Amino acid sequence: MHFRPLPLLTLFAIPALALLVGLGLWQLDRAETKRSQIAAFEAAREAPALALGDLLCGTGEPFGRRALAPEPAGDTVLRVYGRTREGAPGWRLFRPAEAPGCVQARLILMETGFAPLDGEAREPGDAAGLIYAAPPRAGAFTPGPEPQERRFYAFDRTALAGALSVAPEALHAQGWLAADDGQLPAVLAEVPPERHVGYAITWFGFAFALIVVYGAFHAARGRLAFTGGKD
Structure with missing residues (x-):
């Protein structure tokens, strides 16, 4: 076997390969982290309900x-x-509740029902219970708030506080009390561990393809051979 790498191509290939492998390893780490977060969330959900202050x-x-x-x-x-x-769209209904003294805010939002877009509002029911959860944040394509109608598409502390006629700092922003529907929160469910593993396989596949193309290019130029032939 003889191998004479092309300097410029190798200069670009090595960092590209390192990047692809690094992305794959990062996705595997994200998968493991997500598994740990899901396990911790499910364990917390099984614990007895506490008063908000506790x-x-x-x-x-x-x-x-x-x-x-x-x-x-x-x-x-x-x-x-x-x-x-079940995936039916609608409006989650929230009312303010007094936050405990250890929280640097006076109010916290508490989910009290759900109003389907094509039906009457209903209470979540005693069986649902409440969990302390992270509220959804606005993304690049999330519609803006409609404070005059008291309608929101994500957690916007300033707009929500304005609809409650309080200063933004009076509303607890780290979490809210959400109805427990038995599902994982969106932050854990939208990209499950299995998808992170799939992403990792994709990045490793790109890395393997890069190696194949790199080797094939050198072989075509006579710079890579597995025999004892001369140039």
């Missing part, structure tokens, strides 16, 4: 923990776009 002011990770419903702090209802566990 949940947020105690020790341990509060996200995913079941919470006892506090008393609403007013009658204002805010609508946040969402879907049922």
